[in-house]
Amino acid sequence: GVPLTVRNLHVSIDDKEILKGVDLEVKPGEIHAIMGPNGAGKTTLGFALMGHPRYEVTEGTVMLGDQNVLEMEVSDRAKAGLFLAFQYPFEVSGVTVANFLHQAVNAVRGEEISVWDFQEKLAEKMELLEMDESFAGRYLNEGFSGGEKKRNEMLQMLLLEPKIAILDETDSGLDIDALKVVAKAVNSLRGPNFGAIVITHYHRILDHIKPDVVHVLMDGRIVKTGGPELALEIEKKGYDWIKAELGLAD
Ligand code: ADP
Ligand code: MG
Ligand code: MG
Numbered sequence: 001g002v003p004l005t006v007r008n009l010h011v012s013i014d015d016k017e018i019l020k021g022v023d024l025e026v027k028p029g030e031i032h033a034i035m036g037p038n039g040a041g042k043t044t045l046g047f048a049l050m051g052h053p054r055y056e057v058t059e060g061t062v063m064l065g066d067q068n069v070l071e072m073e074v075s076d077r078a079k080a081g082l083f084l085a086f087q088y089p090f091e092v093s094g095v096t097v098a099n100f101l102h103q104a105v106n107a108v109r110g111e112e113i114s115v116w117d118f119q120e121k122l123a124e125k126m127e128l129l130e131m132d133e134s135f136a137g138r139y140l141n142e143g144f145s146g147g148e149k150k151r152n153e154m155l156q157m158l159l160l161e162p163k164i165a166i167l168d169e170t171d172s173g174l175d176i177d178a179l180k181v182v183a184k185a186v187n188s189l190r191g192p193n194f195g196a197i198v199i200t201h202y203h204r205i206l207d208h209i210k211p212d213v214v215h216v217l218m219d220g221r222i223v224k225t226g227g228p229e230l231a232l233e234i235e236k237k238g239y240d241w242i243k244a245e246l247g248l249a250d
Contacts, residue, residue: 001028001193002065004164011048018044020220021135026195029219034199036217037239042199047167050084078108081163085153105159125158129181147178154185169200183208203235
């Protein structure tokens with residue numbers, strides 16, 4: 001595995017500075033949770049790491065092992081082993097889930113995986129996620145529920161076998177079944193060659209994915225770092241006590 005090292009990361013959207021110097025190191029085998037109130041910059045961090053063009057990095061470095069992530073195109077970041085889970089909002093008529101995932105695997109590997117090998121792998125991962133076989137034949141995102149989109153995304157993650165996965169649990173949240181699918185997928189990849197950043201407003205998902213390290217992001221900076229107990233404390237007490245500790249007015 002390789003570490004993801006973020007140093008002094010500053011990110012702006014439309015010239016407004018959102019991240020004001022984030023430091024983070026995810027070592028192989030570790031799962032880090034990033035928690036924080038709404039508007040703290042959590043989603044901005046995820047998109048900036050993946051290279052979303054709207055999020056402008058103005059300062060700092062991001063390294064995946066000895067590779068400079070900030071110099072890479074989005075597709076090269078994926079090839080290098082970064083994965084960002086976000087819900088594809090678009091529907092693609094005429095492209096099935098299986099087609100789409102096969103293309104995604106080929107693109108990231110940079111070589112064709114045979115239809116036979118792909119089907120075998122797909123079936124194995126779908127079984128793990130307790131997905132019905134018929135799902136693979138459906139058109140991408142057409143009529144998908146939120147939970148089905150999330151399952152599709154987790155299936156993609158399992159097939160791509162990223163070195164570092166970044167999961168942003170949107171504020172709208174997921175139902176408990178979808179949450180369990182996310183947890184099952186992440187926990188199945190857990191090991192010395194895999195690291196993850198789980199971004200979440202709530203504690204819920206951390207009941208199913210036990211983080212090694214918990215960070216609190218507030219006002220564009222990581223203001224507190226601890227173990228799993230920090231997530232429990234936030235569940236009980238919210239974020240106001242941390243703001244008070246920092247002397248940040250609400
Ligand atoms: P979080 O995920 O922690 O709720 P975000 O990263 O989504 O926070 O947002 C951080 C800040 O950036 C907020 O003040 C938000 O209003 C602003 N912001 C987010 N996305 C955009 C955007 N596309 N354009 C302008 N401002 C944005
Ligand atoms: Mg938000
Ligand atoms: Mg967000």
